[in-house]
Amino acid sequence: MKTDIAALAFDKMNRKTKPPGSLGVLESVAVRLADLQQNLEPKLSKKRICVYAGTHGVTAEGVSAYPSEVTGQMVLNFLSGGAAINVLARHAGIDIHIIDAGVDADWPDILLKQRQFFYRAVRRGTSNFFQEPAMTRVECEQALDVGREQVRAALRDGIDLLGIGEMGIGNTTAASALFVALCGLMPEDAVGRGTGIDDASLRRKIEVVAGAFERSAPHCSEPAGLYWLHVVGGFEIAAMAGTLLEAAKARLPVVVDGFIATAAAAAAFNIDQRCRDICFFSHRSGEQAHGKALEALKVEPLLDLKMRLGEGTGAALAMPILEAAAKILCEMATFESAGVSQTLSSELRTPNPKLRTPNPELRTPNSEPRTPNGER
Amino acid sequence: MKTDIAALAFDKMNRKTKPPGSLGVLESVAVRLADLQQNLEPKLSKKRICVYAGTHGVTAEGVSAYPSEVTGQMVLNFLSGGAAINVLARHAGIDIHIIDAGVDADWPDILLKQRQFFYRAVRRGTSNFFQEPAMTRVECEQALDVGREQVRAALRDGIDLLGIGEMGIGNTTAASALFVALCGLMPEDAVGRGTGIDDASLRRKIEVVAGAFERSAPHCSEPAGLYWLHVVGGFEIAAMAGTLLEAAKARLPVVVDGFIATAAAAAAFNIDQRCRDICFFSHRSGEQAHGKALEALKVEPLLDLKMRLGEGTGAALAMPILEAAAKILCEMATFESAGVSQTLSSELRTPNPKLRTPNPELRTPNSEPRTPNGER
Numbered sequence: 001m002k003t004d005i006a007a008l009a010f011d012k013m014n015r016k017t018k019p020p021g022s023l024g025v026l027e028s029v030a031v032r033l034a035d036l037q038q039n040l041e042p043k044l045s046k047k048r049i050c051v052y053a054g055t056h057g058v059t060a061e062g063v064s065a066y067p068s069e070v071t072g073q074m075v076l077n078f079l080s081g082g083a084a085i086n087v088l089a090r091h092a093g094i095d096i097h098i099i100d101a102g103v104d105a106d107w108p109d110i111l112l113k114q115r116q117f118f119y120r121a122v123r124r125g126t127s128n129f130f131q132e133p134a135m136t137r138v139e140c141e142q143a144l145d146v147g148r149e150q151v152r153a154a155l156r157d158g159i160d161l162l163g164i165g166e167m168g169i170g171n172t173t174a175a176s177a178l179f180v181a182l183c184g185l186m187p188e189d190a191v192g193r194g195t196g197i198d199d200a201s202l203r204r205k206i207e208v209v210a211g212a213f214e215r216s217a218p219h220c221s222e223p224a225g226l227y228w229l230h231v232v233g234g235f236e237i238a239a240m241a242g243t244l245l246e247a248a249k250a251r252l253p254v255v256v257d258g259f260i261a262t263a264a265a266a267a268a269f270n271i272d273q274r275c276r277d278i279c280f281f282s283h284r285s286g287e288q289a290h291g292k293a294l295e296a297l298k299v300e301p302l303l304d305l306k307m308r309l310g311e312g313t314g315a316a317l318a319m320p321i322l323e324a325a326a327k328i329l330c331e332m333a334t335f336e337s338a339g340v341s342q343t344l345s346s347e348l349r350t351p352n353p354k355l356r357t358p359n360p361e362l363r364t365p366n367s368e369p370r371t372p373n374g375e376r
Numbered sequence: 377m378k379t380d381i382a383a384l385a386f387d388k389m390n391r392k393t394k395p396p397g398s399l400g401v402l403e404s405v406a407v408r409l410a411d412l413q414q415n416l417e418p419k420l421s422k423k424r425i426c427v428y429a430g431t432h433g434v435t436a437e438g439v440s441a442y443p444s445e446v447t448g449q450m451v452l453n454f455l456s457g458g459a460a461i462n463v464l465a466r467h468a469g470i471d472i473h474i475i476d477a478g479v480d481a482d483w484p485d486i487l488l489k490q491r492q493f494f495y496r497a498v499r500r501g502t503s504n505f506f507q508e509p510a511m512t513r514v515e516c517e518q519a520l521d522v523g524r525e526q527v528r529a530a531l532r533d534g535i536d537l538l539g540i541g542e543m544g545i546g547n548t549t550a551a552s553a554l555f556v557a558l559c560g561l562m563p564e565d566a567v568g569r570g571t572g573i574d575d576a577s578l579r580r581k582i583e584v585v586a587g588a589f590e591r592s593a594p595h596c597s598e599p600a601g602l603y604w605l606h607v608v609g610g611f612e613i614a615a616m617a618g619t620l621l622e623a624a625k626a627r628l629p630v631v632v633d634g635f636i637a638t639a640a641a642a643a644a645f646n647i648d649q650r651c652r653d654i655c656f657f658s659h660r661s662g663e664q665a666h667g668k669a670l671e672a673l674k675v676e677p678l679l680d681l682k683m684r685l686g687e688g689t690g691a692a693l694a695m696p697i698l699e700a701a702a703k704i705l706c707e708m709a710t711f712e713s714a715g716v717s718q719t720l721s722s723e724l725r726t727p728n729p730k731l732r733t734p735n736p737e738l739r740t741p742n743s744e745p746r747t748p749n750g751e752r
Contacts, residue, residue, distance in 0.1 A: 017453055018460055019441065019571040023689070024662050024682030065395065066717065073716040077393050082709025084394055090707075091700050195395040286400050304680060305697075306400030313399070320696055321681075324467050331466075333458025340449040341442065 009034035015334040025302065029280065029325040036251045036278060037160075042326040047319050048095040049163035049255075049312040050150045050243060051078060051085060054236035055104040055125030056170030057134065063173045063205040065195045068125075072105030074167045074311075079114055084309055085165060088316035094163070096312070097153075101146050102126065102235030120146040122235050129177065129232045130208045133216075140230035140238050147242025155250055161319060162247060163282075164240045164264065165257040165312020169195075175263035176289060177209045177232035182224060182266045183296035185289065192259075192287040194308075225270030233267070240264035241271070248274040255315040255322065258285040258308065262293055269297065282318035283307060385410035391710040401678065405656065405701040412627045412654060413536075418702040423695050424471040425539035425631075425688040426526045426619060427454060427461060430612035431480040431501030432546030433510065439549045439581040441571045444501075447545045448481030450687075454543070455490055460685055461541060464692035470539070472688070473529075477522050478502065478611025496522040498611050505553065505608045506584045509592075516606035516614050523618025531626055537695060538623060539658075540616045540640065541633040541688020545571075551639035552665060553585045553608035558600060558642045559672035561665065568635075568663040570684075601646030609643070616640035617647070624650040631691040631698065634661040634684065638669055645673065658694035659683060 009031045014020050021027060033042040053075050059068040077083045078098045081090075089096045098117050100107070104124040112119055122142045126134035135143070147164075154162050168174075172194035179190040187210040193202060212232050229238050241264040247254045248268075256265050256279050268275040281301040284291055286308035294301055302318045335341075385407045390396050397403060409418040429451050435444045453459045454474045457466075465472045474493050476483070480500040488495055498518045502510035511519070523540075530538050544550075548570035555566040563586040569578060588608050605614050617640040623630045624644075632641050632655050644651040657677040660667050662684035670677055678694045711717075 016460070017450065017458065018685050022571070022662070022683065022685040023460060024684065026681060026683065070717050073714070074393065077709060077714040077716060080709065080714065082393065082707075082714050084392070084399060084704060084708055087703050087707045088700055091696070091703050195398070286398070302681070305402060305678070307398065307402065308400065309394050309398040317697060317700060320467070321693060324464055324693060327463050327467050328460060331458075331463045332460055333453060333456065338449070338453040338456065338458050340453060341446050 005038050005040065006031055006035040009040055009329060012040055013329060015336070016328070016332045017335055017338050017340050023328060026321070026325040026328055029322055030329040033253060033322065033326050034329060036253050041330045044161045044323045044326050046157070046159045047093065047161045047163070048097060048154055048159045049085065049089060049165055049315055050097045050099060051165045051167060051312050052099045052101045052147070052236035052239040053167040054102040054171065054234045056168055056174060056234055057126045057128035058130055058173050058208060059170035060128050061130050061204060061208045062201060063197070063208055064170050065197045065201070066169050068104065068169050071167055071169045072103050075100065075103060075105065078167070079111060079117055083311060084313050085311035085316060088313050092316055092320050094316055094319055097150060099146060099150065099239065101143055101239040120149070122146065126234055129174065129212050133231045134174065134233055135230050135235065137230050140226065140233070143235045143238030144242030144245065147239035148246040150243055151246035151250060151252065154252065161253050161255065161322060162243070163255040163257065163312050163315035163319060164243050164261050165315055166236045166240060166260050166310055168234055168236050168260070171234050171237065171260050172287060173205055173208060174232055174234045174237060175260040176205070177212050178228055178237070178263040178266055179289060179293045179296070180209060180213065181228040181232065182270055183293055185292055185296065189292055190289045192289050194287065223271045225267035229267050237264045237267070241268040244268035244275045244279065245272055248272055248278050251278060253280060253322070254278050255280045255282050255318050257282055257312045257315040258310055259287040259290045259293070260310055262290065262297070266293065266297060280318065280322060283314035285314070381414050381416065382407055382411040385416055385705060388416055389705060391712070392704070392708045393711055393714050393716050399704060402697070402701040402704055405698055406705040409629060409698065409702050410705060412629050417706045420537045420699040420702050422533070422535045423469065423537045423539070424473060424530055424533070424535045425461065425465060425541055425691055426473045426475060427541045427543060427688050428475045428477045428523070428612035428615040429543040430478040430547065430610045432544055432550060432610055433502045433504035434506055434549050434584060435546035436504050437506050437580060437584045438577060439573070439584055440546045441573045441577070442545050444480065444545050447543055448479050450543045451476065451479060451481065452487070455487060455493055459687060460689050461687035461692060464689050468692055468696050470692055470695055473526060475522060475526065475615060477519055477615040496525070498522070502610055505550065505588050509607045510550065510609055511606050511611065513606050516602065516609070519611045519614035520618030520621065523615035524622040526619055527622035527626060527628060530628065537629050537631065537698060538619070539631040539633065539688050539691035539695060540619050540637050541691055542612045542616060542636050542686055544610055544612050544636070547610050547613065547636050548663060549581055549584060550608055550610045550613060551636040552581070553588050554604055554613070554639040554642055555665060555669045555672070556585060556589065557604040557608065558646055559669055561668055561672065565668055566665045568665050570663065599647045601643035605643050613640045613643070617644040620644035620651045620655065621648055623654050624648055627654060629656060629698070630654050631656045631658050631694055633658055633688045633691040634686055635663040635666045635669070636686055638666065638673070642669065642673060656694065656698060659690035661690070
């Protein structure tokens with residue numbers, strides 16, 4: 001059943017008025033969307049990005065250029081509508097949900113009443129993973145559930161396309177550690193400058209990532225993705241992984257934002273391979289290790305705009321491209337319907353009389369030349 | 377004056393709530409747009425793509441996979457609303473103009489009355505440039521004027537952002553020849569498979585491109601861009617170049633589509649360097665030589681989606697990204713307005729009390745921890 005729709009969508013795409021394959025990535029994206037929705041006319045009219053926030057204990061090691069408090073301050077900025085993700089989501093007609101998965105902040109009551117805010121903090125920030133596991137196994141399951149809940153809400157609300165993004169000072173360090181654990185990157189290849197640290201902090205960040213592995217026991221029965229999420233992850237990263245795990249069950253397409261969201265995807269892929277089918281990687285981040293991580297995961301992102309902000313900003317820019325791909329499959333004319341010659345020039349140098357346009361008045365006549373009336 | 381606005385826009389961008397540079401290419405695009413519009417709040421609300429069509433005499437050499445008649449048939453498809461450019465322009469709220477700059481077709485009267493169609497054919501197709509110059513110098517000037525006219529119309533209509541795209545079976549051959557002449561590419565590097573030719577046609581296409589140079593006399597007093605446009609160009613390519621030349625005078629930003637539009641840009645840059653300031657290159661085409669041509673022109677495209685259709689489809693996908701960049705500069709909060717700490721963590725570990733949010737109720741309080749009410 002699944003394969004049939006993909007094959008039919010591929011065939012439908014090849015009958016459109018364009019050389020086969022000439023719309024590049026749009027074509028393969030459209031076929032994947034048709035397959036996921038089991039519909040030759042995939043629709044992506046309702047879009048939402050879930051921005052998960054979490055505080056990271058590992059910031060105590062001096063791995064970030066910004067103080068840990070910025071995580072909570074940025075959540076307020078998201079809810080005031082002034083952050084980059086707000087601007088880009090409004091631009092593309094994308095709804096946003098802000099989820100506190102574990103931020104060290106007290107929220108005023110007025111905030112807790114906001115419809116787009118979800119106060120689901122597992123704890124007020126992870127433990128410092130350089131010293132001890134970031135969270136307990138139970139907390140990790142709770143964080144995964146925070147993400148799963150958003151998929152159920154999305155399905156209830158008729159969302160066609162979900163995005164995942166995050167905010168968490170220190171979380172590039174956690175993401176780098178996950179790439180070391182799950183994608184086989186070396187610490188020095190997996191670590192970048194995050195929000196913009198200097199050389200000394202970069203060396204420290206590499207030490208911190210490498211150190212986490214010296215201390216940690218190898219995992220046993222559970223999937224590596226689950227084990228490392230609790231040892232070096234973050235509450236917002238686990239929540240993003242939970243979103244992917246639940247979306248895979250429902251075959252709901254999800255746009256993965258940048259470096260940190262990709263780390264969540266690496267964990268989710270390890271736990272359940274079906275997550276691969278639903279993920280669309282929005283962009284290659286300016287964070288240097290992201291390219292290597294995407295390569296290790298054998299995925300190709302849509303954009304490469306040197307962005308490295310997170311928040312779901314890359315997902316917000318990529319979503320309209322997915323929507324465009326779906327519309328190509330739905331709305332574009334075929335060679336038959338438009339009366340356009342499809343045959344190679346060596347075989348046919350005049351229009352095929354059997355091909356017709358929908359409107360016979362709009363056919364190319366083969367009458368006498370006449371002077372263009374528009375010349376000046 | 378010009379430099380001042382760019383510097384102010386750069387400064388404004390750096391006060392936004394994000395690490396400096398973290399929005400990558402969006403930031404530099406926004407600064408360029410502010411500079412072009414001489415406005416710290418650049419607006420791109422009205423967008424239009426001009427799709428120029430032309431027939432190419434060089435198709436007689438067997439360089440294309442499609443018969444020459446497809447050019448006219450696709451113009452009809454554009455006007456019926458069923459082509460890829462129609463779908464993508466509708467998706468992004470972009471108006472389109474279809475301009476016959478020199479198509480070998482007779483248009484029914486009903487077509488000539490369409491507001492979005494401009495019948496400006498210089499001639500019913502170029503001459504075969506493998507045998508003789510594609511057009512006369514006078515015709516080349518006429519074709520440039522066809523493009524200039526569209527800029528004047530765009531300015532009258534209050535268009536903020538213009539795009540250029542094209543349709544013309546055989547025009548990858550003309551574009552390749554222009555890249556050889558103007559960017560110093562070797563014929564075998566400048567030629568690709570276009571709409572999808574086989575190995576034999578590819579070898580022929582290289583011969584045809586190389587052959588045009590053996591026959592042609594070197595240019596004398598006029599700019600090389602102008603000379604080669606008439607010798608190996610196309611009416612739609614010259615019209616696109618005319619659009620850029622006129623837009624440069626008005627400092628109107630123009631999004632350049634793909635391989636063939638880039639050849640028009642190469643000619644325009646050679647004729648008037650100011651064209652560089654207004655051009656935004658939408659994407660790196662799947663046509664293999666495009667990357668080399670962009671490199672030779674020292675420009676970086678926004679997208680890389682392996683598209684190679686033309687019609688302005690790449691421009692249509694890139695325009696919303698330019699619009700997003702402008703909105704970032706206009707709408708995003710600053711560190712001051714949002715009350716977000718900007719200082720490095722080594723210097724400041726608690727929020728700066730001097731920083732305030734616009735809404736005092738939405739500040740992060742530093743009171744006692746409390747249990748999240750959202751836990752399950």
